[in-house]
Amino acid sequence: MEGKERYFNTQSVHFTKKDTSKNKSKARPIYQTSAFVFENLNDMESYFTGEKDYLYSRYGNPNTEDLGKGVALLEEMEDGIATSSGMSAIMCAVLSVCQAGDHLLAAxxxxxxxxxxxxxxxxxxGIDVSFVQSNGDWKKELRSNTKAFFCESVTNPHVRIEDLENVVTFSKGHQLRVIVxxxxxxxFLIxxxxxxxxxxxxxxxxxxxxxxxxxxxxxxxxxxxxxxxKQLVITMGATLSPFEAWLACRGLKTLGLRMERQCANAEKLAAFLKKQPQVDHVYYPKGLSEHGNGAIVTMRLKEEVNVDTFFSSFSFVKIAPTLAGVETSISYPVGTSHRSVPQEKREALGISPQDVRISVGIEDSRDIETDFLQALNQA
Ligand SMILES: Cc1ncc(COP(=O)(O)O)c(C=O)c1O
Known part of the structure; x- marks a missing residue:
């Protein structure tokens, strides 16, 4: 991957491989193919000797490779691979460091x-997992077969910033791998x-x-x-398709721009919501990074506010069980992202039926505030 010495936005715009063909395309072409063709058996052998890069798209494809290597570049890591979803990325990462008979600690x-x-x-x-609280006694949960620690750098829905230094110090002290x-x-932020x-x-x-x-x-x-x-992603077939990879790469080019704008909008919205009488509490971190405090704001509505009415009262803000798009959206943690978490665990995490998670987009912040204000007033 080229451009290791450049700054973030330059890296994210120019991370794909140079086009070395005769007629050079400005945009990266989509290699929408399941396999690559060869002139003869000798030519095919050249894949196995490393002279050619691609054989079969599940093993590797220029677009999926762009995404894996592009994110590795931005994360300042040596290597990366694209997967079919975030879930398959988690599964392959965990299976790469834990086998049957092992134990995992997870936040x-x-x-x-x-x-x-x-x-x-x-x-x-055959892998056991113990869940630990951020302020818990992690040592008590250790076993002789504990192999890894899994956590999120910023958590959902209360946007808690994980103390990664603490996690790594603890984990390295007990020979655990850390997956974040x-x-x-x-x-862009961490x-x-x-x-x-x-x-x-x-x-x-x-x-x-x-x-x-x-x-x-x-x-x-x-x-x-x-x-x-990589071995796991390929053999388990957790591969991403070329077109999906191409779309993600196109998005990656504007990551810094979007984050800057979304973080600035989130900062303003968090301050605005704190002043509203219908809002009990606003969860928005401070000191996440020098580039911003993230674009997720969670608020707890007061008991007397009707959550159903609130959700139904927006003009352009969308209700969606996801986050991070250029459009502002809201989601309901109890009903979606944390639906599968048992109620007593949700309560231990302090997640309330009055909590609303907001993913702040790139719209004009005055319009976002206006839409929230009228929804709050109707609820
Ligand atoms: C923090 C986090 N990690 C992983 C996932 C899973 O990602 P995907 O839906 O792409 O499989 C999600 C999905 O919402 C998420 O919020």
């Missing part, structure tokens, strides 16, 4: 889908490699893609660790 406040994957599915692979889901922060995290995963469905039109994931890490991750 209790991970995304609900990750919670279900760990709680229900990993057991069937950096979906909410993106490398680069977990600076805290010596081993593997970083993303739901590229969110900010990396940024336009709510693609489902994708990425795992990045050192060359040595990525070898096993």
């Amino acid at each position: 209790l406040d991970v995304y609900g889908g990750t919670y279900t994957l760990f709680e229900q599915e990993l057991q069937t692979f 889901d950096n979906t909410f922060a993106t490398p 680069k977990p490699v600076h805290q010596n995290v081993d593997l970083v995963i993303h739901s590229a469905t969110k900010y990396l893609g940024g336009h709510s039109d693609v489902t994708a994931g990425v795992v990045v890490g050192s060359k040595a660790l990525m070898e096993r991750v």
Whole structure:
């Protein structure tokens, strides 16, 4: 990957490989093919000797490679691979460091889908998981077979900033690998490699893609660790399609611009919501990064505010069980992202039926405020 020495926005615009063909395309072409063709058997052999890059798209394709390597560049990691979704990125990352008979420590406040994957599915692979609170006694949960620690750099829905330095110090002290889901922060705000995290995963469905039109994931890490991750992605068929990868790469080019604008809008909206009489509490972090405090704002509506009416009262803000697109959207953690988390665990996490998660977009901030104001007034 070229351009390691450049700044973030330049890297994100120019991360794809140079076109070396005779007629050079300005935009990266889409290699919408399941396989590559060869002149003869000798020519095909050249893939196996490393002279040719591609054989079969599940093993590798220029567009999926662009995405994996592009995110690795932005995360300052050595290597990366695109996956079919954020969930498959998490699964392949975990399986690369844990086998049957191993034990994983995971933060209790991970995304609900990750919670279900760990709680229900990993057991069937013979991997035990213990969930830990950020302020809990992690040492008590350690076992002789504990192999890794999984957490999110910024959590959902209360936008808690994980103390990655603490996680890494604890983990390295007990020979655990650290996997961080950096979906909410993106490398624009946080680069977990600076805290010596081993593997970083993303739901590229969110900010990396940024336009709510693609489902994708990425795992990045050192060359040595990525070898096993890649093997798993290929053999388990967790590969991303070329077109999806191309869309995510197109989104990646504007990641810095979008984040700057979305963080600025979120800052303004959080301050605005704090002043509204219908709002009990606003969750919006301070000190996340020098580039901004993220674009997710969660608010708790007062008990007397009708949540149903509130959700139905927007003019352009969308109700959607996702986040990070250029358009502002709201979601209901109890009903979607944390639906699968048992009620007592949700309560332990302090997630309330009055909580509304807001993913702030790039619209004009005055319009966003106006839409929230009229929805609050109707509820
Ligand atoms: C923090 C986080 N990680 C992972 C995922 C899973 O990503 P995907 O839906 O792309 O599989 C999500 C989905 O919402 C998420 O919010």
